[in-house]
Amino acid sequence: MAKVSALLFAVFCLLVGLTSAAIAATLTDDAAVELYVESGIHHSARSIAFSTDGRYIAASSLDRTIKIWDVVTGRELATIPNDSMARSIAFLPAGTTLAAANEDGMVVIWNFATLERGPRFQCSSNETSTIAVSTDGNQLICADSLTKVIHRWDLRSQDQLADQDLPATAGDVGLFVLDADHAVLFDDQKATIFELPSFTSQTTVTMPNVADAAFAASYKANKFALVASFDSINLYNSTSSKMDEAPLVLSAAGVHAISFSPDGNTIAYASEGGDIVFLSTSDGKETGRLSSFSNRIENAGVDVAGSLLSVHLWYDVHVNFDLHSGELSDSQIRLTYDNGNEFSNEGEIGGRRFIVQNRSDYLQLEAEDGTLICTIVILDKIGKFVVVASDGRFDTNMDLSDVRGVHWIFGRALLKPVPLEILMRDYYTPKLLNRLLSAQIMPSLPQLSELNRVQPKVTISTVSLDASSGLAQVTVVGKEGSDPSQTNHKTKTGIYDVRLFRDGQLVGEWPEPQSIATPPADKTAWRNTSRFVIPNGAEGSSHTFAVRLPSTSVGKKVLFTAYAFNEDRVKSPTATRTLELTGLPSSSTRRAYVIAVGVNSYKAPGLQLTYAVSDAASITRALEGLNGFEVVPVLLTSDIDRKADGKDVPAIDHARKADIRDVLALLAGKGEENRQRLRDTIGSVADKLSKVTPDDVVVLAFSGHGYTEQGSFFILPSDSGDDLSHHAAMISSEELTAWLRNVDAGEMVMIIDACHSAAGVPEGFKPGPMGDRGLGQLAYDKRMRILAATQADDVAIESGELGQGLLTYALVKEGLSKETDGSLPADTDKDGAVSLKEWLTYAQLRVPHLYEDIVSGKVQKTRDSNPNPALLQDTERHAQTPVLFDFGNQGGPVISRP
Numbered sequence: 062m063a064k065v066s067a068l069l070f071a072v073f074c075l076l077v078g079l080t081s082a083a084i085a086a087t088l089t090d091d092a093a094v095e096l097y098v099e100s101g102i103h104h105s106a107r108s109i110a111f112s113t114d115g116r117y118i119a120a121s122s123l124d125r126t127i128k129i130w131d132v133v134t135g136r137e138l139a140t141i142p143n144d145s146m147a148r149s150i151a152f153l154p155a156g157t158t159l160a161a162a163n164e165d166g167m168v169v170i171w172n173f174a175t176l177e178r179g180p181r182f183q184c185s186s187n188e189t190s191t192i193a194v195s196t197d198g199n200q201l202i203c204a205d206s207l208t209k210v211i212h213r214w215d216l217r218s219q220d221q222l223a224d225q226d227l228p229a230t231a232g233d234v235g236l237f238v239l240d241a242d243h244a245v246l247f248d249d250q251k252a253t254i255f256e257l258p259s260f261t262s263q264t265t266v267t268m269p270n271v272a273d274a275a276f277a278a279s280y281k282a283n284k285f286a287l288v289a290s291f292d293s294i295n296l297y298n299s300t301s302s303k304m305d306e307a308p309l310v311l312s313a314a315g316v317h318a319i320s321f322s323p324d325g326n327t328i329a330y331a332s333e334g335g336d337i338v339f340l341s342t343s344d345g346k347e348t349g350r351l352s353s354f355s356n357r358i359e360n361a362g363v364d365v366a367g368s369l370l371s372v373h374l375w376y377d378v379h380v381n382f383d384l385h386s387g388e389l390s391d392s393q394i395r396l397t398y399d400n401g402n403e404f405s406n407e408g409e410i411g412g413r414r415f416i417v418q419n420r421s422d423y424l425q426l427e428a429e430d431g432t433l434i435c436t437i438v439i440l441d442k443i444g445k446f447v448v449v450a451s452d453g454r455f456d457t458n459m460d461l462s463d464v465r466g467v468h469w470i471f472g473r474a475l476l477k478p479v480p481l482e483i484l485m486r487d488y489y490t491p492k493l494l495n496r497l498l499s500a501q502i503m504p505s506l507p508q509l510s511e512l513n514r515v516q517p518k519v520t521i522s523t524v525s526l527d528a529s530s531g532l533a534q535v536t537v538v539g540k541e542g543s544d545p546s547q548t549n550h551k552t553k554t555g556i557y558d559v560r561l562f563r564d565g566q567l568v569g570e571w572p573e574p575q576s577i578a579t580p581p582a583d584k585t586a587w588r589n590t591s592r593f594v595i596p597n598g599a600e601g602s603s604h605t606f607a608v609r610l611p612s613t614s615v616g617k618k619v620l621f622t623a624y625a626f627n628e629d630r631v632k633s634p635t636a637t638r639t640l641e642l643t644g645l646p647s648s649s650t651r652r653a654y655v656i657a658v659g660v661n662s663y664k665a666p667g668l669q670l671t672y673a674v675s676d677a678a679s680i681t682r683a684l685e686g687l688n689g690f691e692v693v694p695v696l697l698t699s700d701i702d703r704k705a706d707g708k709d710v711p712a713i714d715h716a717r718k719a720d721i722r723d724v725l726a727l728l729a730g731k732g733e734e735n736r737q738r739l740r741d742t743i744g745s746v747a748d749k750l751s752k753v754t755p756d757d758v759v760v761l762a763f764s765g766h767g768y769t770e771q772g773s774f775f776i777l778p779s780d781s782g783d784d785l786s787h788h789a790a791m792i793s794s795e796e797l798t799a800w801l802r803n804v805d806a807g808e809m810v811m812i813i814d815a816c817h818s819a820a821g822v823p824e825g826f827k828p829g830p831m832g833d834r835g836l837g838q839l840a841y842d843k844r845m846r847i848l849a850a851t852q853a854d855d856v857a858i859e860s861g862e863l864g865q866g867l868l869t870y871a872l873v874k875e876g877l878s879k880e881t882d883g884s885l886p887a888d889t890d891k892d893g894a895v896s897l898k899e900w901l902t903y904a905q906l907r908v909p910h911l912y913e914d915i916v917s918g919k920v921q922k923t924r925d926s927n928p929n930p931a932l933l934q935d936t937e938r939h940a941q942t943p944v945l946f947d948f949g950n951q952g953g954p955v956i957s958r959p
Contacts, residue, residue: 094509095470096455096488097478098438098447099137101353102128103422104375106331109320110150110159113196118320118351119159119173120331121147124422127161129173130337130351131476132322136468137351139173139475149191153216154198157476164188168203170216174476180219184212195241202257204238211238211257228260252287266297266308284325284342288316294330296342311345313338354440354466361419362404364394370417371396371404372424378441384410387494389446389458411499426498435497440466448494452506453484456493461485461829462565463622463635482632482830483514489827504825510549513629515542517556521623521638522603526610531645533608537561537571537623537636539593540601554627558591558832560842561606562622563755564614565950567842568805569606574834575799588628611755611807615642626832653690653758653954654750654806656724657681658778660716660765661700665783668766674698676764676814676869683873688894688955690758693749695724699779715743716765718778718792722800725761728753729803752805758954759806764866767815774821776813794821794836802839808953809845810897814868818849822946840946846953847946848901850908867911868943871904877957885957897953905945 104123111118111132121127127141127150145163152159157174166186170179184190184203193202200222201214209231213222227236227246234246239254246253247268254263266285289295294316295308313319315333322329327348329339335353340346356375363370363384370382373396383390396404406417415434418425424437438447447467448456457467461481469479487507490496496503518540525534539556546552561569572591595602610619618639625633659677661670681694699716723739726732730752740747753759766777768785775781775791782790801809813821822837831838840847850868876887877895887895887903 094453094484095473096447096449096453097137097468097470098440098449099466099468100355100422100438100440101137101351102126102335102337103353103355103357104335105315105333106317106335106337106353108147108150108318109329109331109337110152111320111322111329112152112159113154113323115323117152117173118329118337119150119152120318120337120351121150121161122331122335124357126422127159127171127173129475131478135349135351136478137466138478139176141171141173141176143169143171145169146188148188151192151194153194154196160192160194160201162190162192162203166190166205168192168201175473176475180216182212182214182219182221189235191236191238193238193240200241202238202241204236204244206236209234209236211236211244225258254285264297266295284321286311286319286321286328288313288319291315291333294319294328294340296328296345298342309342309345311340313340352442354442354445355422355438356441357421358419358424358439359398360396360401360404361417361424362396362401362406363408363417364404367408367410369394370408370424372439373397374439374441380439380441380446382437382446382494384408384498385495387448387456387492387496389444408498410495413498413500415498435494437494448497450490450493450497454488454490454493454503454506456490461489462562479514480516480634482516482634483512484509485632485829486630486827486831489829491827512549512631513551513554513627514547514549514631515544515552515554515627516631516633517542517554517625517627518601519556519559519623519625519633519636521621521636524621524638524640526640526642528644531610531612533610533619533621533640534605535561535569535608535621535638536603536605538601538603539595539625541595542627542633554629554631555588556593556595556633557588557626557628557630559593559604559625560623560830560832561608562842563608563610564620565622566755566807566844567839568608570802571604571606574802584629587630591626593625609754609805610640610642610645612645613756613807615645617642624830630832632830632832649754649756650691651689651756651758652753653684653687653692653760654695654728654753655681655684655692655760656695656697656721656762658716658721658761658763658765659696659698659700660777660779661698662712662714662779663699663766663777663781663783668777668783669701670765672866672869673764673814674700676866677762679869679873680760680762680764680812683877684760684956686957687758690954693746695743695746695750697721697724697743714779716778717780718790721778721792722796724750725800725804727751728759728806729800731803755805755807757806758808758810759804760810760812761801762812762814764814764869767813767817767821769817772823774817774823776815776818776821794823795834797821798834798836798839801843808897808949809843810901810949810953811840811845811847812868812872812901813847814850814866816851818851821849822847828946828948837946841948844948844950845946846897846901846949848905849944849946851942851944867908868904871907871911872900875907876900876903887957894955895957896955898947898949899952900956901945901947905943908943 102122106120106122109120118130118132119127123146125144125146127143127147128137129139130137143161145165147161147163149162158172160168160170162168166184168182168184185205185207187207189206191204199216201216203212209227211225215222231246234248237245242257244255244257250268251265252268253265256263285297286294292314294311294313296311297308313330316330318331320329326342327339328342329337331337337351339349341348356378359373361372368384369392370384372380379395381390381392408415414429416427418427426434428434433451436449445459464481467481469484471479520538522538523536537559539559541556542554544552559571618641621638623636657677657680659674661674677698681696685692697716697720699714702712720742723732723735727750736747763776768775774794777791823835826837828841877885885895887900889899
């Protein structure tokens, strides 16, 4: 881990360094708050040991650090800056101390709870020494395989005790100490366990391969194991006499070192790839794994264009960061061993210069004066990263709904990890890298002393399947949280806003949100409407959700997850439960409901549009080919009477607020009382609207005017009037959220082709389990995809040359039109099909280039679609830049094939 502080220690935790005396006094005597990224071993693991109580396990590696894990939770807790590769590790029986025999022959005592180095003892002149500690913790035993001497020290006085030489009859053998009472002598023929200090032979086994040999024995010495090859371990289950029987051979890829658990039931091995693997000694099966997520960084630099930070890691792994977006880039530009001169360790973004510092296990970006800007931890083995600022704000591309491998440390209490959820709401900062490099001013962080850090408890007690209805009955139990150890006197909390998810998709909330998703005015109002009520005297309370299941999951396991929040919106741990589907009712036809709204005609003449109706019709035609679905097109349009191809086309007005609301209500299984009114408006297609299922797809496309005021976003239906201050006639993003909340489709897409449409997902939205009520939160929770035609401060335009809006043109006319070779432009992975994800991403990237054609005069624009004429000039200054909020699963359904 990388510790960010005035003094840089070679440990992998990222120091936040709060300086407020009040916070320091409230948290602990030490003001430090740290973010620890559990990245695992960065290089090949070379030694391993369990603590005597089995609670901890330690492993060293070629990166010259020693990692400590909690065996029960699997959490990585600390990184000891050993500055040397440890050939052997041994825990002292009590406390938080271990000994490390290093490659220089020195044995070092470490307190892994404080990262303080203790006494040092010179055991050997090379890296072959192995160590053990007596059961009472008073003696350190070190075997020097080079000189064939066993050294002993009194750990209380640090005095060296009498050495013990091998018997003259031992011959030319290797020496390996197993524990305080046993050692192994080995040659190319055999390995013999001896008792210490008498050197009485206990048992002998055939030696398979001296070059790769490593040894371990349980503390009770009733099991013995040695590395038989680079990929296997020989396990012997008795050491009472000479062993001629065949050992149990355990598969162990890239094994370097092994260690028994204190009870002898588990053997752990350290691997070449950096993973620590646990095997059962009864059958050799893997029972757990502590994974390595990172490789050592070889080099890093900024490309010639100044837009990419290219990183070259061990095993020839390459990672690129887009310095403008702060996200990973798929650019093929690569920093290698041979082209380092083409990259610089300096860069500049927005006039701010920075320097790239390679710390081998992580990167740090510094200002010209040496001030730390941020630390970057690259988890290249899983394609993830974590960026941390000096004040503790962080960004990551990991899914925050159930993050594992990142935690907080309060007051440098390394062995008491604090869940990431505790500070996630305030400290998580999307696009942090770019914001730091461009010196953006960010909101102040809250006083931690005022935060209730107690998490409520949520469990999923039962999941049962009603095969006749295809519904799962999922019971969630919630309990209030209590933690008397909290030092800020906030030791209890109620439980609020319980949320249930099916395979990561929101399917229920309790209490149910209000019909209109108006954000509560303050935290008190939120608590009043969101509290999960527990009866007086009861330990907890429960609620059962009826959840429809997708037919595509038959024969698979469905994962249910649930969580809630405390009184300060701190998320609880995530509860999980699976249900294996063995059968469901015969699946009905899978449907794709395409609701396309196009509004040309408005009451105010200045708001009239020309191509919005055409845009809506184009979207419905483009999605007629959704593979595997019966497509139900619902066209809601508003237009003036006009002539088309010499024919009179009457005025139409089917894009009113009530029309849009009632269509979505039927898809949510509500609003049956309005079906006849809707049938009279849009015809028989109203009869095809029914409660959607997880097998279905819903696409909602809107082309028309958008409006934003004081942080709120509205789309304008045809009956919105001519008074932009009359918000009730418009459709707010909060209303849209409420209408969509109970639409339980497996795939949901929104395409908003309107000015300021990205404001529908408000500025400052954080894609994560934050428990908010807005459209962005709903999109995240329901795994939706939202394509907004313009950024919040830009405007959407139509083109007379194109005959429609730029976004729709890019989606339909360009993305799905065949190239000369028969392929489709939107088929970016060239697999012969265009997925929903590819389609939306193509338009997002293509529209700015279409805009360049307008500015250059290649395409003549007609009218800016912003209802405020004063913003017409912005089309000359800003490219229309769509934004895609993509929380969907994988690529989504295929919409077209060439």
